[in-house]
Amino acid sequence: MFEDVDIIAGNANAVRTYSALNGMDDAAAYAQRKGLRVSAGASLGPDEMFKSEGGVGSHWGVMASNRTPKPGLSSSLLAPAGALPPRRTAKNPTWFSKDERTYSIYTEWQQNTDYVPSGAMGDTWALDTDECWLRNPHAGKSATHVGYWPQRDAGVHWAGTYWQTPSGNWGDEPGGKDLRGYNRLVFYARGDHGGETIHFFTGGITGRHGDTLKKHQTDVRLTKDWRQYTIDLPGGPAMRRIVGAFGWSASLEENPRGGVGFCLDDIEFIRR
Known part of the structure; x- marks a missing residue:
């Protein structure tokens, strides 16, 4: 009992x-x-x-x-x-194959993936990440919901998160994935209220074992509806080691209402 x-x-x-x-x-x-x-x-x-x-x-x-x-x-x-859902095994790595068109960072809660949202930055105490958000996902049964709730009299007034491999790797340990051949990052996002200003990016983690890809970024003003966003990438040798596959950041200055909440879904690298 x-x-x-x-x-x-x-x-x-x-x-x-x-x-x-x-x-x-x-x-x-x-x-x-x-x-x-x-x-x-x-x-x-x-x-x-x-x-x-x-x-x-x-x-x-x-x-x-x-x-x-x-x-x-x-x-x-x-x-x-x-x-x-059944556990995926190394014999069936459906989240990645060099013969496949996509490499998934997040499509569904409890999916097997190499990357996890472990790289919190800035006001880490004001972050909230829920990878099993069941309300109005873009597709499937779940999305990831992110909240940043700063205090005006504390902290550095910005925060963000990297999806990394291995977990918590800031380029100081071997890791990353060879994603040569993938030349576009595609994801879906929507704001809780609309009007949230968010910076989305991939690559850019430095250090001895950091990204071979320089930081590529798109700056977005979200709506309340799901929209697809794209970051074009060079492919080739620049994608040889990807430690920080996906990330976001937001600031209190750009979001003067005092905080942001938004959802992410279907984050994938794609071969064009």
Whole structure:
């Protein structure tokens, strides 16, 4: 039998509630082992490795940072409507093939992908990313919703996120994917209210193992309806190592209402 408990994510509460963790960073797995059913909202989506409070704070998700369910959690802690989709395997890497026309960064929640939104920047404490947004996706069952809620008297008044591989890689470790042959980045976006000013980009992560692609960017004023946006790319050798496949940034100055919320869907590299 499970004991129902409420868990408030955060380092202080984690330490107080689970003093018996004994160095175990995976809070959700610990709850599973101890027969605790985590109430809705306590463990949300994937681990958020960008969190900086230390300890278990970045490990509350019911999925690993690459959006794959943690062992044993899909049946008891992860309970979406209907059966979970089958896990994709290396023998069937449907998100990428050099013979395919597209390479997906995000098309659906829990899709296998090499890239995760781990590269938080600026006012990281004011960011909120939900990769299982079920309200009005562009296609399929889910989209990604992003929120940036700054404070006028705190922070640097801008924020953003890179989708990186490996998770949290700022060019200081080997990684990235060889995407030669892909010469266009296509994605769909819509604003919560319309009028949000967002900068979208790919490439540009520096460092010894950073992107071979210089930063390519498009600046967008969103509408409330889904629209397709495109960033043209050079293809060829410039795409040899892509660490930061996709990213966005927004500032308080360009969004004086005080914050932005918007959705993303069907983020893909395409061969023309």
